[in-house]
Amino acid sequence: MSRVILLVVCVAALAGCSYGNKTEDTAAAESQSRGCPAAWKAGWQRLANRVDTPVYCPNWMPSPLDASIGGQWNSDGPIVDRDRSYLVGFLWHEAGSGDVHVNLRGYPGRTTVPQCIDVQTTGGKTRRREVPCFSDPRGTRRVGDKNVTVYTVSRDADQWHVTYLWRRSGTLYTVSEHVAPPLTFRRVIANLDQLVGGLELIRPTA
């Protein structure tokens, strides 16, 4: 019986819910007031200079990650393509426990959703097709000073991630997090709210 009551309470709470809760909102607000930690800033500054475009440095990452480029959790990159688009990934993985995986991307000079190559091999035949790297938009959210679009289907290194996407001065930016144990979709949304809410823009200096 107590379980039923608890569930009723949950449903009632859902009626007017955002995905976050008060504690997380407070944390998000606090994180917005802080800047990119000094220990992480140098790496992001180097990236901004390299791609000659402002990049976003987080001031908060979901545990146990940090956003130190070149640090222990930095799994990808920064990978910079010829068009100056970049990917910086951070990953914690423990067999049997799960993943915490966050990717930050920027596409200088581009505002449309990029295309990815989907590769499927069936019956010995490999098929390649172009598909949007981010699809199934599920509305927009105001996070800090950004209007982000939430995408629930992502490709390539962002597969099984929820992606927040926004545009600034002719550049497309994304931050995504993997939905996998120990994280639920709802937890990932809360994490992305906090993470994106606390991003600091780092401008190129070189």
Added chain:
Amino acid sequence: MKLTRKQLLGAAAAGALGAAGIYELVDELAEAPERAAAGAPPEEQHLLAGMKVFEHEGVEVIEPPLHHQVVTAKLRVEARRSDLRQARETLEDAVRRIEHRYDVTPAGLAVTFAWGLPYFRRYVPALATSHIPVDIRASRSDEQPVSAVLDARRFPSDPEQTILEANDVAILIRSDRREHVADGAKTLFDEAGDLFALTSIRKGFQGGGFLGAASLPKVMATAAGVPGADLIPETAQLFLGFTSTQTHTQGQSSIANFETLGLVDVRTGYFRGGTNLHLSHIYEDLEAWYLDFDFRERIDTTFRPRLEAPDGAQTLAQRPEDSAAAPDVEADFRRFGAIGHGASIQPTSRLQMDIRGADGRLYRKGQAIPLRADFNTLDNPFFWTADPERDGFDEQPAAGVHFLTFNPSSDDFHRNRLAMDGVLPDGTKLPLTPRSRAQGLNSVLRTSHRQNFLVPPRAHRSFPLAELLS
């Protein structure tokens, strides 16, 4: 010492029969739809009068009952003529009492008895040999007589762990009102409970969102905290986001009866008006479905690659004239490396020509044959089980479907299910890797249990053939 009904049934099972658990929320979240008045109950147990038909997104849809419960059991009855006859009377009295109280409609209460092959083998083996219908088409293929009701089998995309069950009986109880289901179960098992050793209780729901409110699958999955619940469309009839009860996808009238299409020889005629029931439980990985397949891909894999659909559509027309034939499915596979769930089944699940049924009706080419009665569940895998270890029982809710479908024979269902895995009616096997992403919908499904049952006509629903024992 004489045992009480509760002792016989088991206190836990007796409690679980009436308990609502999480499903109590269904009452608070959904109003029972208005239903048409009922006439006399049909000859068939598997048909419901008073079903509501309406348009959703421009497509004609049938609204099934909101609440569903399946109880499976072994029998406690001795295999003696006198015991069986008495058991038959006891059960029939109990059901008649229920039918006196409720119309056999979704607004009232519908109880359907389906009997497993273990019942026929143990209690009435000789009579079963001469009375159980024979599948003409399967017998021709196998060059030997094949029963219209077969033991369940695993299919290529089933995991090895899929349990093939051997229950004596399955009882399906359906209504728009949970209290009717609870009252029906209580009446049945209060009066006839000592006939049964329950093996499982399965509960669930579907629909509730056609008028624009959040649907039961959406709200229930969210309330239960099932992974991926937040991704289910608000008004989806089922967890996977699409409506499945279009008029054109459901077998109409008595098309799923043994005798209607001439696929089955009903022999003595005892089971005329009966049918085959396939019952399975299938887990659904909602996160994989909604995070790994975008809307376009979900359309492709649920229906057919490149099928036109408005963005966000939930109810798509599946008209007879648009049914895919086997060469279409092969062509889709060659072109896209994938097949659609709906299209792959249509070469076997839709009529390939006009047929005048044994009931005198003209069934048109492209009409659906199976009559599905599936419903979503949060059972993991069952609401209650007598053997938690064997069944892999977990109290944590899990998204799934209790899949029930009435087909003219087990083989007819098996053909449909094989087609889902790329085994076409002419035996062609499309090289789909089981549960691979190319299998689309199948890649997010995992079947835990299967069994086939014989559903007798209403006149013989209680301990079929027992009255003929000499």
